[in-house]
Amino acid sequence: xxxxxxxxxxxxxxxxxxxxxxxxxxxxxxxxxxxxxxxxxxxxxxxxxxxxxxxxxxxxxxxxxxxxxxxxxxxxxxxxxxxxxxxxxxxxxxxxxxxxxxxxxxxxxxxxxxxxxxxxxxxxxxxxxxxxxxxxxxxxxx
Numbered sequence: 001x002x003x004x005x006x007x008x009x010x011x012x013x014x015x016x017x018x019x020x021x022x023x024x025x026x027x028x029x030x031x032x033x034x035x036x037x038x039x040x041x042x043x044x045x046x047x048x049x050x051x052x053x054x055x056x057x058x059x060x061x062x063x064x065x066x067x068x069x070x071x072x073x074x075x076x077x078x079x080x081x082x083x084x085x086x087x088x089x090x091x092x093x094x095x096x097x098x099x100x101x102x103x104x105x106x107x108x109x110x111x112x113x114x115x116x117x118x119x120x121x122x123x124x125x126x127x128x129x130x131x132x133x134x135x136x137x138x139x140x141x142x
Contacts, residue, residue, distance in 0.1 A: 003119070003121055004135045006021055008078040012073070016046045022101075023138070025105070026106050030106065035104060037096070047095060054071045055070055074091075079114065091105075100141050122134060
């Protein structure tokens with residue numbers, strides 16, 4: 001089991017929003033806060049087809065290199081739990097034709113204050129000393 005959180009994503013250019021679970025992926029290393037989203041979610045947010053400011057990047061994955069669109073400063077994200085909302089945090093959006101789940105980069109996870117306690121689905125916010133939160137179920141954008 002992995003750590004997933006509930007995210008509210010707001011596309012800044014279109015104003016469209018979506019609520020989805022997202023995988024906190026410390027292996028998704030990025031120089032800027034980034035959110036990888038499947039193409040179907042990009043369509044719902046009005047980010048597909050890619051806007052003019054998008055450009056193609058090649059990223060390394062466990063399965064080899066892939067090419068994705070990167071849209072700089074395209075969204076604001078919030079972590080939504082039963083008792084609090086953390087955000088907004090502005091981020092770049094990477095659009096994937098292969099991935100079906102939303103992925104949070106290491107830098108964005110840090111900016112949202114997410115601390116992984118146990119890779120079996122336990123986490124907390126950085127300002128919660130004794131709190132243990134449980135993972136959200138996965139959500140696939142097929």
